[in-house]
Amino acid sequence: MGRHSSPHIVAIDGPAGSGKSSVSRAAARRIGFDYLDTGAAYRAFAWFVSDRGIDPENTDAVVAALPGFDYSIGIAPDEHFVRVGETDVTDAIRDPAVSAIVSTVARIPEVRAHLTELFRSIAASSHRTGIVIEGRDITTVVAPTAEIRILLTASEEARMARRSAEISTQSAETVAEQLRSRDRADSRVVEFMSAADGVTTVDSTHLDFEQTIDAVLDVINTYREAIA
Numbered sequence: 191m192g193r194h195s196s197p198h199i200v201a202i203d204g205p206a207g208s209g210k211s212s213v214s215r216a217a218a219r220r221i222g223f224d225y226l227d228t229g230a231a232y233r234a235f236a237w238f239v240s241d242r243g244i245d246p247e248n249t250d251a252v253v254a255a256l257p258g259f260d261y262s263i264g265i266a267p268d269e270h271f272v273r274v275g276e277t278d279v280t281d282a283i284r285d286p287a288v289s290a291i292v293s294t295v296a297r298i299p300e301v302r303a304h305l306t307e308l309f310r311s312i313a314a315s316s317h318r319t320g321i322v323i324e325g326r327d328i329t330t331v332v333a334p335t336a337e338i339r340i341l342l343t344a345s346e347e348a349r350m351a352r353r354s355a356e357i358s359t360q361s362a363e364t365v366a367e368q369l370r371s372r373d374r375a376d377s378r379v380v381e382f383m384s385a386a387d388g389v390t391t392v393d394s395t396h397l398d399f400e401q402t403i404d405a406v407l408d409v410i411n412t413y414r415e416a417i418a
């Protein structure tokens with residue numbers, strides 16, 4: 191526990207359904223690191239905006255809501271919760287209604303700057319040797335100097351199939367169309383479809399879940415001396 195230096199950072203980016211959350215959490219658990227899902231904060235902020243009756247297209251009103259956004263998240267891989275104020279929103283932020291508006295609030299530069307600062311301070315609060323942080327702009331904006339940076343990709347077909355297997359309340363076509371339109375909107379704001387300089391690509395299209403975790407751990411182990 192008595193660690194005083196900053197935690198080492200493993201930065202992982204990728205499109206929706208590439209396996210970022212599940213693979214990052216499992217990899218973090220195996221190496222005793224904390225785990226931060228940054229998409230959860232964008233989702234929780236979208237939930238908050240909607241809960242307050244703010245139109246997500248009303249940029250000024252959305253920006254004005256930022257100081258009142260009281261966010262907390264569990265970063266131990268086995269203690270997952272997301273809260274806004276006293277409200278547990280762990281499940282609510284996965285609702286399709288939240289997915290439908292999250293890209294609209296995520297494209298606002300003030301929102302991105304505010305959440306980026308929040309992610310850096312959450313990461314700095316980790317008491318473990320390191321933290322795996324996943325999202326869309328972790329390798330490029332949030333933690334561009336991380337020792338280990340990975341782009342986790344998979345074909346569009348594989349990503350849609352994985353996500354529709356999780357969601358039983360909507361048809362596969364609806365899930366696929368919503369995912370495609372969110373990826374399109376997100377990729378206008380941040381580049382996560384191709385790897386930036388120094389970022390290692392892990393393509394999980396033909397890997398199962400366990401093989402993908404192993405592929406990510408292989409990349410981490412390659413740099414192990416840097417994070418020993």
Ligand SMILES: Nc1ncnc2c1ncn2[C@@H]1O[C@H](COP(=O)(O)OP(=O)(O)O)[C@@H](O)[C@H]1O
Nearest residue numbers: 206207208209210211212352394397398399402
């Ligand atoms: N390599 C894989 N093969 C098959 N299913 C996978 C693989 N990686 C992840 N999954 C599953 O795909 C779904 C989407 O993964 P998730 O981690 O939520 O992706 P993301 O965070 O990138 O949107 C989850 O149900 C997860 O268990």
Ligand SMILES: Nc1ccn([C@@H]2O[C@H](COP(=O)(O)OP(=O)(O)O)[C@@H](O)[C@H]2O)c(=O)n1
Nearest residue numbers: 206207228229230232292293296325326327
């Ligand atoms: N670092 C990040 C993470 C998420 N996001 C936004 O948050 C949304 C939800 O992210 P997520 O990681 O939960 O999405 P999934 O890929 O899990 O569906 C994305 O569609 C982006 O609009 C972002 O802009 N930057």
